[in-house]
Amino acid sequence: MHEPQASVPHTAASSANSANPSSSHGETLVEVIPGGAVSGTIQPPGSKSLTNRALICAAFASGTSRLTGALRSEDTEVMIEALRTIGLDIHVSEGGRSIQVNNSSTRSTSAAQPDPHSLFIANSGTTIRFLTAALSAAGGRYKLHGVDRMHERPIGDLVDAIVPIMNGTIHAESTNGCPPVVIDSAGWHAGEINVGGSVSSQYLSGLMMAAPIAAAFADSDSTRTTRIAVKGELVSRPYVDMTAKVIESFGGAVTTVTSGLAAEQTVAFDISSSVNTDGYGYRGLDYAIEPDASAASYFWAAAAISGGSVTVTGLTRDAMQGDVGFVDVLEKMGCELHEDANGITVTGRPLRGIDIDMNAISDTVQTLAVVALFADGPTRVRGVAHNRFKETDRIGDLACELNKLGASVTEHEDGLTITPPADGIKGLHGAVLETYHDHRMAMSLSLAGLRIAGVKIKNPSCTAKTYPEYFADLEKLIGRSHHWSH
Numbered sequence: 001m002h003e004p005q006a007s008v009p010h011t012a013a014s015s016a017n018s019a020n021p022s023s024s025h026g027e028t029l030v031e032v033i034p035g036g037a038v039s040g041t042i043q044p045p046g047s048k049s050l051t052n053r054a055l056i057c058a059a060f061a062s063g064t065s066r067l068t069g070a071l072r073s074e075d076t077e078v079m080i081e082a083l084r085t086i087g088l089d090i091h092v093s094e095g096g097r098s099i100q101v102n103n104s105s106t107r108s109t110s111a112a113q114p115d116p117h118s119l120f121i122a123n124s125g126t127t128i129r130f131l132t133a134a135l136s137a138a139g140g141r142y143k144l145h146g147v148d149r150m151h152e153r154p155i156g157d158l159v160d161a162i163v164p165i166m167n168g169t170i171h172a173e174s175t176n177g178c179p180p181v182v183i184d185s186a187g188w189h190a191g192e193i194n195v196g197g198s199v200s201s202q203y204l205s206g207l208m209m210a211a212p213i214a215a216a217f218a219d220s221d222s223t224r225t226t227r228i229a230v231k232g233e234l235v236s237r238p239y240v241d242m243t244a245k246v247i248e249s250f251g252g253a254v255t256t257v258t259s260g261l262a263a264e265q266t267v268a269f270d271i272s273s274s275v276n277t278d279g280y281g282y283r284g285l286d287y288a289i290e291p292d293a294s295a296a297s298y299f300w301a302a303a304a305i306s307g308g309s310v311t312v313t314g315l316t317r318d319a320m321q322g323d324v325g326f327v328d329v330l331e332k333m334g335c336e337l338h339e340d341a342n343g344i345t346v347t348g349r350p351l352r353g354i355d356i357d358m359n360a361i362s363d364t365v366q367t368l369a370v371v372a373l374f375a376d377g378p379t380r381v382r383g384v385a386h387n388r389f390k391e392t393d394r395i396g397d398l399a400c401e402l403n404k405l406g407a408s409v410t411e412h413e414d415g416l417t418i419t420p421p422a423d424g425i426k427g428l429h430g431a432v433l434e435t436y437h438d439h440r441m442a443m444s445l446s447l448a449g450l451r452i453a454g455v456k457i458k459n460p461s462c463t464a465k466t467y468p469e470y471f472a473d474l475e476k477l478i479g480r481s482h483h484w485s486h
């Protein structure tokens with residue numbers, strides 16, 4: 001797998017609502033046809049973050065684990081393929097929703113292996129960060145590499161955190177501490193870990209999940225507690241709380257420490273695990289995965305933009321994913337919310353611009369930015385400097401594309417201000433928009449087409465990273481076809 005591949009539908013070309021193809025430059029474009037209020041009920045596929053966490057824990061758990069409601073997409077496929085490469089027996093069924101991880105097989109994590117395992121992880125941040133930590137703890141020789149953009153996404157803070165506690169060598173090969181990552185490890189030794197948290201929370205999450213793996217491979221201890229302290233700021237905090245919950249489901253224990261820390265340490269986590277008789281730090285189990293809350297943001301946004309009413313089922317405020325908090329952002333903008341045991345409904349109302357810190361829910365910034373085009377005044381997004389290190393620069397590139405639609409978007413070091421035209425929607429117009437191989441750019445920008453004619457999204461198959469069926473699902477929800485052109 002080298003370039004994202006999507007099973008995208010080409011249905012609209014023959015539909016009554018579709019227009020004629022408007023581009024013939026050899027590129028695929030998708031255009032959502034403007035129409036009325038979007039109302040309906042939908043359930044997105046499983047959470048990427050939970051699927052990849054559960055896969056890591058299951059791979060180092062005793063016995064068999066069965067994950068249900070899992071996500072099948074490029075980001076989870078590269079994780080599964082990497083785990084198979086090191087010897088895991090993984091069966092995928094029910095269209096990817098069910099994943100069985102059998103741990104009766106022998107993992108190939110011996111430091112004596114002659115050649116490093118070559119693990120291709122495309123552009124999956126969770127996969128490379130979680131595996132770097134887990135495999136350095138398990139021991140063995142690996143080279144983790146991906147697409148060009150992955151080799152520009154930082155991992156230096158994670159490598160620097162591992163060096164002092166690992167027996168062996170680990171280094172990031174590209175400039176500025178970016179992948180490929182080369183590991184030659186005989187496992188971790190005991191000791192406190194310090195990690196930077198200002199670029200990505202995934203480093204900390206990876207180390208937390210790796211701690212029970214390291215304990216399992218230690219000769220002497222059958223129980224071990226590892227302290228992992230964060231130096232300075234910690235971004236995307238809800239993902240760390242999610243990590244703690246997954247670790248606990250698979251048999252570990254996590255305690256949050258906020259006092260008695262050294263200078264510069266802002267928070268620490270004590271991860272405890274006991275190694276069972278099979279020699280694993282985790283215990284296999286049946287594990288149900290929530291629908292993806294970041295994916296849900298597009299459908300809630302569709303209601304907000306169009307003045308409709310959309311229910312996303314399978315997600316409530318009790319969800320483990322912080323991104324369900326996106327509904328509160330929409331409420332702040334004027335939308336109405338309704339929650340019951342079944343899910344959360346957003347009903348669109350006249351939208352007002354807001355000033356909001358989105359550090360905790362940064363994957364929904366692009367969704368919000370598109371909703372903000374239709375508000376009565378400017379929206380200022382703060383606290384998301386880390387969005388520059390994702391699939392693309394999600395501040396600069398986002399501002400560039402929104403400006404093409406007629407809004408006035410200013411870039412700040414930590415976010416952006418989206419100012420809709422003075423004459424509102426009349427001042428917005430269609431454009432051909434770049435997606436920068438960023439699934440969230442494609443999914444969010446396409447929503448502008450719900451109310452603006454001629455919004456054409458380039459290379460929509462990049463949604464395969466986390467949501468291969470996105471445009472098919474959107475089409476079902478909005479009840480009319482979008483139009484494809486080549």
Ligand SMILES: O=C(O)C1=C[C@@H](OP(=O)(O)O)[C@@H](O)[C@H](O)C1
Binds near residue numbers: 199201205
């Ligand atoms: O831990 C996770 O599952 C994730 C953490 C976030 O990354 P950062 O911590 O880099 O913000 C988020 O953007 C990503 O999509 C998934």
Ligand SMILES: C=C(OP(=O)(O)O)C(=O)O
Binds near residue numbers: 127391440
């Ligand atoms: C940032 C993202 O992914 P990752 O960091 O896991 O590649 C994302 O899915 O928006």
